[in-house]
Amino acid sequence: MSLFGIVWTMLDSMTTQTTRLYFKHLRGEQVDNNIVGRGVPRDASSLLREQIFAEKILETYAVIRSQIGLRDVIENDIADLIRTFNLPNASKVVLEPTQAYMITLVLFKAIADITIKDKSWLKKFEECCGAIGQTKDTIDACARVLVASTSYN
Structure with missing residues (x-):
């Protein structure tokens, strides 16, 4: 499977209704902040998978942020978004460097x-x-997977 296919499939399977609510919240739409702030319920092994995934993505984001020369801070938004994901097994958090880079670009x-x-x-x-x-259009297509039930530009 291509990198695009792998990332598309991963994002589609990780995305939850809470993910979509989080994007509505970012847009300023009225949502129940208790649902958004709580994230997806986790047991100890799920929390560990979330932490491993978040560390890899945030580490990769630091590189991308430097490459882009971005001054805006969105690390907290990325971490909050990751809390909305469903990470049911270790295969979701063991990422090859290009997968981590592409997923980080999408987020x-x-x-x-x-x-x-x-x-x-x-x-x-x-x-x-x-x-x-990859192209910007490819990354845009994957980003739309995250917000499929909301409007996206």
Whole structure:
């Protein structure tokens, strides 16, 4: 399966209704903040998987943020978004470097489109996409998986 197919499938299987509520919350739409803030219920092994996944994504985001030259801070948004994911087994958190990079680009794009008004980061973002043989359109398609039940630009 292609990198696009792997990431698309992973994101589709990890996304929950709480994920969609989180994006509505980011847009300023009225949602129950108790549901958004709580995330997905986790047992001890699920919490460990979430922590491993979040650490890898945030580590990769630090690299991407530097490559883009971004001054805006969205690390908390990324961490909050990850809390909404369903990570039922270890296969979801053991990522190859290119998978982690692409997933991080997707999470960044989905959040940045909503929260960062200055779009000067887009040119460097496209270069980051190209670094793993992907296009901005490919990353956009994956970002839409996260917000499938809400409007997305």
